Amino acid sequence: xxxxxxxxxxxxxxxxxxxxxxxxxxxxxxxxxxxxxxxxxxxxxxxxxxxxxxxxxxxxxxxxxxxxxxxxxxxxxxxxxxxxxxxxxxxxxxxxxxxxxxxxxxxxxxxxxxxxxxxxxxxxxxxxxxxxxxxxxxxxxxxxxxxxxxxxxxxxxxxxxxxxxxxxxxxxxxxxxxxxxxxxxxxxxxxxxxxxxxxxxxxxxxxxxxxxxxxxxxxxxxxxxxxxxxxxxxxxxxxxxxxxxxxxxxxxxxxxxxxxxxxxxxxxxxxxxxxxxxxxxxxxxxxxxxxxxxxxxxxxxxxxxxxxxxxxxxxxxxxxxxxx
Numbered sequence: 435x436x437x438x439x440x441x442x443x444x445x446x447x448x449x450x451x452x453x454x455x456x457x458x459x460x461x462x463x464x465x466x467x468x469x470x471x472x473x474x475x476x477x478x479x480x481x482x483x484x485x486x487x488x489x490x491x492x493x494x495x496x497x498x499x500x501x502x503x504x505x506x507x508x509x510x511x512x513x514x515x516x517x518x519x520x521x522x523x524x525x526x527x528x529x530x531x532x533x534x535x536x537x538x539x540x541x542x543x544x545x546x547x548x549x550x551x552x553x554x555x556x557x558x559x560x561x562x563x564x565x566x567x568x569x570x571x572x573x574x575x576x577x578x579x580x581x582x583x584x585x586x587x588x589x590x591x592x593x594x595x596x597x598x599x600x601x602x603x604x605x606x607x608x609x610x611x612x613x614x615x616x617x618x619x620x621x622x623x624x625x626x627x628x629x630x631x632x633x634x635x636x637x638x639x640x641x642x643x644x645x646x647x648x649x650x651x652x653x654x655x656x657x658x659x660x661x662x663x664x665x666x667x668x669x670x671x672x673x674x675x676x677x678x679x680x681x682x683x684x685x686x687x688x689x690x691x692x693x694x695x696x697x698x699x700x701x702x703x704x705x706x707x708x709x710x711x712x713x714x715x716x717x718x719x720x721x722x723x724x725x726x727x728x729x730x731x732x733x734x735x736x737x738x739x740x741x742x743x744x745x746x747x748x749x750x751x752x753x754x755x756x757x758x
Contacts, residue, residue: 458522459496460495461497465657466528476698480701481497509531523545527548532549536557547701563721573695575725582693583618584617588748589676595623596649600630606654626643630658650675660681663679663681677690686731688736690736693728700725729753729754732749732756734756
């Protein structure tokens with residue numbers, strides 16, 4: 435058997451090289467919970483995406499996962515923990531998380547899983563060339579509000595006034611409201627606005643829309659809204675409003691419709707960004723990816739409760755029809 439000058443077998447070199455290669459170390463920071471629900475399935479989708487690219491936990495991958503359980507006050511501690519661990523890349527979710535990372539992180543690449551507008555959130559100089567530490571995936575394209583409005587109009591043809599609920603802390607909501615208003619004007623509809631940034635604001639917000647005679651409501655993508663989907667769906671039903679949101683779970687929880695990109699798919703695709711960065715790509719050179727496909731879900735039980743007969747043509751367009 436051949437040996438090196440140091441007395442080691444050449445046959446042993448591959449094993450030594452493998453030992454010398456450190457596993458990729460990923461920080462995963464999620465604003466919500468890891469308990470059964472969206473947080474768990476999204477985390478699992480990211481793990482699956484990494485596995486598809488050849489990364490296996492315990493072999494060449496180590497993930498440091500932290501979940502804030504929707505408590506923004508926990509984020510600074512969680513982010514500092516991840517930074518102290520000196521991970522290679524951070525995968526992050528939700529605007530509150532991004533703001534904390536912008537404050538404390540000065541060196542590590544960050545892959546964003548959802549954002550309505552990375553430029554408005556201060557994450558990127560442009561969608562095509564972010565130019566900084568952040569890159570990743572958007573969950574909203576510029577035409578989403580218009581398409582949601584068209585769906586509401588199709589479900590409720592006599593609708594003339596539509597409400598939009600905004601979170602005053604979400605930097606993208608004013609722009610989304612402007613897009614909605616412009617689309618509504620082309621359809622001969624009037625848009626009225628209200629705000630909700632905390633649980634206590636939900637009922638007064640819907641009360642304001644009802645006072646302004648809104649017959650339907652568009653809910654813009656938002657971390658807080660995503661945590662309160664049942665409350666939002668219930669409030670819309672109490673105030674006799676057709677409702678639409680970007681997450682399919684909203685329709686499952688009693689909203690009339692959902693129409694948006696697959697957030698779970700975004701988490702799986704986030705792995706491709708991580709892989710590119712681990713192989714040497716700079717996050718600032720990787721374009722933010724916008725959704726290429728939306729899915730539609732319709733809750734027929736809610737439609738019946740609202741006295742809406744959903745057109746067969748709309749049901750045929752749906753990816754999912756919820757009967758009960």
